[in-house]
Amino acid sequence: MGLDKLEDLALKLFSIDAVKFGDFTTKTGIKTPAYFDLRVIVSYPDIMELTSNMLYDLAVKDSQFDHLCGVPYTALPIATLLSIQAKKPMLMRRKETKSYGTKKSIEGHFKKDDTCLIIEDVITSGSSILETVKDLKNEGLVTTEAAIILDREQGGRENLAKNGIHVKSLFTMRTLIEILKKHKKITDEIVVTVKNYLNETKAPVIEKLMERVILPYEKRIDFATNLVARQLFNIMATKKTNLCLSADLTMTTGILDLLEKVGEHICMVKTHIDIIDDFRDDFVVRLKQLADRFNFLILEDRKYADIGHTVSLQYSKGLYKIGEWADCVTVHSLPGEGILKALNGSMNCITKGVFLLAEMSSEGNLITQQYKQETVSMASKYANIITGFVCQNKDTFQNPGLIQLTPGVQLECSKDDFGQIYKTPEKVVVENGADVIVVGRGITAAKNPEVQAVAYKDALWKCYIKRISGKLE
Ligand code: 5BU
Numbered sequence: 001m002g003l004d005k006l007e008d009l010a011l012k013l014f015s016i017d018a019v020k021f022g023d024f025t026t027k028t029g030i031k032t033p034a035y036f037d038l039r040v041i042v043s044y045p046d047i048m049e050l051t052s053n054m055l056y057d058l059a060v061k062d063s064q065f066d067h068l069c070g071v072p073y074t075a076l077p078i079a080t081l082l083s084i085q086a087k088k089p090m091l092m093r094r095k096e097t098k099s100y101g102t103k104k105s106i107e108g109h110f111k112k113d114d115t116c117l118i119i120e121d122v123i124t125s126g127s128s129i130l131e132t133v134k135d136l137k138n139e140g141l142v143t144t145e146a147a148i149i150l151d152r153e154q155g156g157r158e159n160l161a162k163n164g165i166h167v168k169s170l171f172t173m174r175t176l177i178e179i180l181k182k183h184k185k186i187t188d189e190i191v192v193t194v195k196n197y198l199n200e201t202k203a204p205v206i207e208k209l210m211e212r213v214i215l216p217y218e219k220r221i222d223f224a225t226n227l228v229a230r231q232l233f234n235i236m237a238t239k240k241t242n243l244c245l246s247a248d249l250t251m252t253t254g255i256l257d258l259l260e261k262v263g264e265h266i267c268m269v270k271t272h273i274d275i276i277d278d279f280r281d282d283f284v285v286r287l288k289q290l291a292d293r294f295n296f297l298i299l300e301d302r303k304y305a306d307i308g309h310t311v312s313l314q315y316s317k318g319l320y321k322i323g324e325w326a327d328c329v330t331v332h333s334l335p336g337e338g339i340l341k342a343l344n345g346s347m348n349c350i351t352k353g354v355f356l357l358a359e360m361s362s363e364g365n366l367i368t369q370q371y372k373q374e375t376v377s378m379a380s381k382y383a384n385i386i387t388g389f390v391c392q393n394k395d396t397f398q399n400p401g402l403i404q405l406t407p408g409v410q411l412e413c414s415k416d417d418f419g420q421i422y423k424t425p426e427k428v429v430v431e432n433g434a435d436v437i438v439v440g441r442g443i444t445a446a447k448n449p450e451v452q453a454v455a456y457k458d459a460l461w462k463c464y465i466k467r468i469s470g471k472l473e
Contacts, residue, residue, distance in 0.1 A: 005054055006170065010179040012047050016040055019176065021190045032201075033193045034173065036150060038121040039074050051149060051170075052081035055119070059147035059168040060086050063381055066114040067091045067141070069106075071121075071132045078149075079119040091116060091141075093132050105135045112140035115225060115383065120148045123156035123167065125203030130163060142225050144383055144399060150176065154203040162211060164223060164399035166380045173198060212400040213433045216468050217242075223401030225383040228297065228328045228353030232387065232403060232436065235267045235295055242429075242464055243457045244268040244299065246407065246440030250275050252283040256290065258444065262453040263294030268327075270299045270438055273320045284325040291327075299405075300326035303357065305334050308342030315346050328353035328387050333375035340382045353387030358396050361408025363419035372396060394433025406434035410442040411459065425456070429463035 013019045017040065024035040041047050060068075060082055069091040070079025076092070083090035091108040116136050120129055123146075133143045144164060151157055151169040160167050177194050180186045212220070218237040224230045236242050245266045247255045255276075259269060269291070273279065291298050300322050304311045311331075316323045323346060331339060331354050343354060358375045359367055376397045379386045388403030389396055396404070410422040422442075428434040437460050446452035 005050070006175075007179050007183070009047070009050055009054060010171065010176055011183060011185070012044075012050065013038075013041075014180055014185050016044055016047065019180075021186055021194070033190070033197050034152075034177075036122050036152075038149060042077055048077065048081065052078050052085065054170055055147050055149070056082055056085050058170060059145065060088075060117065063117060063145060064115070064384060065117040065145070067108065067110060067116045068119055069093060069116050069132060069136065069143075070119045071128050074121040075119045078121070082119060082147075091136070093135050104139075106139045106141070110139070110141060113225075114141055116141045116143045118143055118146035118165070120146055122150045122152060123148055123160070123169075124152045124154050126156035126159040126163075126165075126167075129156075129160060129165065133163065133165060137222070140222075142223065142401070144225065144401070145380060152203075153198055154201060156203060159203070161398045164212070164401060166377065166399075212398055212402075212404075213394055214468055215400050217435070220400045223399065225401055226353050226385060226387050229387045229401060229403055231327070232267060232297055235297065236436070239264075239267060239295060240461055241265055241267050241457045242434075242436050242460050243453065244270050244405070244436050244438045245443060245453065246270040246301070246438050247444065248272055248275065248440050249444060250277045252276060252278050252280070252286075256283075256286055258449055259287070259290045259294070261450040262443070263290055263296060265453045265457045266294075266296050268297040268299050268436060270301050270440075271326075272301050273322065274302075279319070288325055297327040298325065299328050299330070299355065301330045302326075303330050303332055304339060304343075305332035306339070307335055308338035308340075311335075311339050312342040312346040315343060323347065323352070326352075328355060330355045330357060330390055332357050333371075333378050337378050337381065340378065340385065344382055344385050347385055352385065354382070354385050355387055355390050355403075355405050357391075358389040359391040359393065361392060361406075361421055363415070363421055388435070392428075392432060394431075396433075404433050404435045405438060406432065406436070407438035407440070409434075409437050409439050411455070416441075425459045425463045429460060430467045433467075 018038050020035045021033060024032050067089050068079050068083045070076040072093060072095045079090055091106050094105050118129055129146050136143055146165050146167050148167060148169045150171045153173045157167045177191050181191050217233045221230050221233045243266050245262055247258060247269050249255050333356055356375055356379050358372045388405055390405045392406060406428050408421050408423060409428055413424055414422045428437060439456050443449050443452045
């Protein structure tokens with residue numbers, strides 16, 4: 001049986017001593033039973049080629065980004081190969097800023113808000129990648145993904161996730177030692193020693209430099225890769241409201257009258273266009289006028305869940321022509337990434353956004369932890385259209401450029417007759433990390449919806465201020 005590519009690469013790396021086992025001391029003085037020195041691969045063009053081909057398949061060919069940037073120095077030649085293979089421009093980060101000339105830390109041509117894929121050899125704590133990301137960010141570049149050869153599984157992946165960087169690795173330390181064990185290159189004893197070491201030795205947790213839930217909305221604008229997310233952060237920061245009204249009324253006049261009254265207190269209105277009895281085209285014209293006048297966005301809660309082709313038709317055609325007036329829409333990840341691919345093609349990417357459903361508020365819903373995680377990783381490939389996630393918990397995702405939209409909120413905890421679970425503003429904003437909070441019947445069913453909208457707006461904003469002041473846990 002032929003070796004699969006990953007095994008082939010593992011064995012080659014072992015044979016050139018890029019991977020070693022024994023008693024080693026790292027440059028920071030920590031003892032380790034496994035040592036990786038991938039610098040040597042520059043002496044082996046066939047291994048360089050194999051490594052870059054595999055990284056290309058894993059993390060480059062289907063990703064959307066404007067530039068590649070290798071973390072100096074080991075990853076630079078690999079980044080160069082990938083840049084040529086992908087026909088995407090490369091950026092180079094200087095480790096030491098020049099003391100003469102332009103003092104630029106990033107070399108190459110780029111525009112503000114361009115996106116960048118990081119290439120690295122090994123991660124332990126993730127700090128080298130974060131240093132590179134910081135320099136890129138200072139130049140106005142946006143980074144959400146890193147492609148690496150080996151994850152030592154000592155906390156780097158988590159540290160990077162906290163800072164909005166999703167890591168794709170060819171090997172983890174565990175997969176690597178399993179391969180080497182299978183091919184009898186290392187003894188069972190070494191395998192046990194390395195596994196024990198992994199369980200006991202974690203790299204330091206890196207301070208959440210850019211943690212989503214403590215960053216104010218205005219500081220998150222620069223992290224956002226989707227324009228609707230940027231607009232929404234901007235609106236929230238200027239209007240000082242994170243309230244999204246779910247205008248679930250069935251007559252157009254009811255909705256328009258309500259928005260006349262509460263428009264100044266909301267950052268977004270959420271519609272279910274298909275529950276309206278007297279829909280006419282001029283409704284959306286008036287809705288848009290109100291949105292412009294009061295500076296709020298429109299989210300159509302369509303919850304698309306079909307194959308990509310059908311969804312692209314549902315989005316752009318039919319009675320409602322949602323794509324013509326909604327700033328953003330809600331989408332299920334259930335059908336797989338074709339749904340995002342189709343929307344990416346149907347949307348005018350510069351102005352439109354998607355909230356992907358990662359969790360629901362209703363009792364007994366069938367979403368599992370794995371479904372949720374796969375939903376979040378699916379989104380990372382479509383950073384230009386993803387505004388954020390509809391979800392209930394703050395650890396669903398870390399990227400500060402994305403928005404957590406949370407429904408199921410009322411001033412008191414309760415339930416409705418069909419399993420909707422309501423939590424309080426304090427719970428959803430301070431504890432659970434909601435950025436934009438959806439309130440429907442809490443406002444629409446109130447005797448005085450305007451007064452109630454102000455009450456929600458004030459309560460939710462107070463909780464947000466409490467959260468960003470860092471008084472968590
Ligand atoms: P309510 O009246 O505040 O219960 O309205 C909540 C709205 O949010 C309603 O339009 C739902 O369709 C929508 N919603 C929700 O309640 N829970 C979810 O998990 C999702 C959407 Br996704």
